[in-house]
Amino acid sequence: MSRLSRPSRPIGKNGATRAFRTTRRARLGAAAGAVCLLLAGASVADARGWWSPRGNEVRVMLPEGQNNPAIANGVAIGRDVALYESSGLGPAGLNPAAPAGTPERYTDPALTAGKQGVTITEAQALLVLRAIVDNLQAAGLRPRDVITMTCYLTAPPGQETADYAGWNRAYRQYFANVDLATREVIEVPMGTSPPEEPLVPNAARPARATMEVASLAVPGWLVEVEVTAAYPARR
Known part of the structure; x- marks a missing residue:
């Protein structure tokens, strides 16, 4: 006989006390859970107030008080946004x-x-970013539609670390070169x-994100x- 089909037994004094205590604990637990849920809900609502995008929205969070930051702190993507993700692109x-196989070969x-x-x-980075632009255009997108980017660097021959400064100069030739307050184009070196x-x-x-790696696929x-790019919402 299953537990659900067993006949009920009379509850004695001790049984009634236990049942009352169990019910009281359950009610207290439920009440406490409800309070915690309300507090958690308030925290989530406060945190999500600006971040929570509509279905077809992309919201970029930028560092506060900066007219010309290089990168965003993060990006929120609505559930209905169509995305394009590129493969890793290197220089031609x-x-x-x-000579073949040397870094100099992969420049213009x-x-x-x-x-x-x-x-x-x-x-090399100038070439790669130019290829990114061409790749985006072939997919019906523009550089301004890029929302995330990952860059992998290796150290040039004879150097101990990757050339982050050189990469960042090249990056500014294609991204983050318009003042967000004045909308004026910023000259870059x-x-x-x-x-x-x-x-x-x-x-x-x-x-x-930019990181140094031991090697890349092509000598x-x-x-x-x-990169990841978002297709603009259709009006």
């Missing part, structure tokens, strides 16, 4: 004068012509040359980048 070998001398102090990582108008004016500040690559 556009310098045939350089025409892109940095007349500039001083452009590092090899910077030169290439190498040690005086700042000039960026290659692609773009106000987007993606949520970004000679110092930079590889992948």
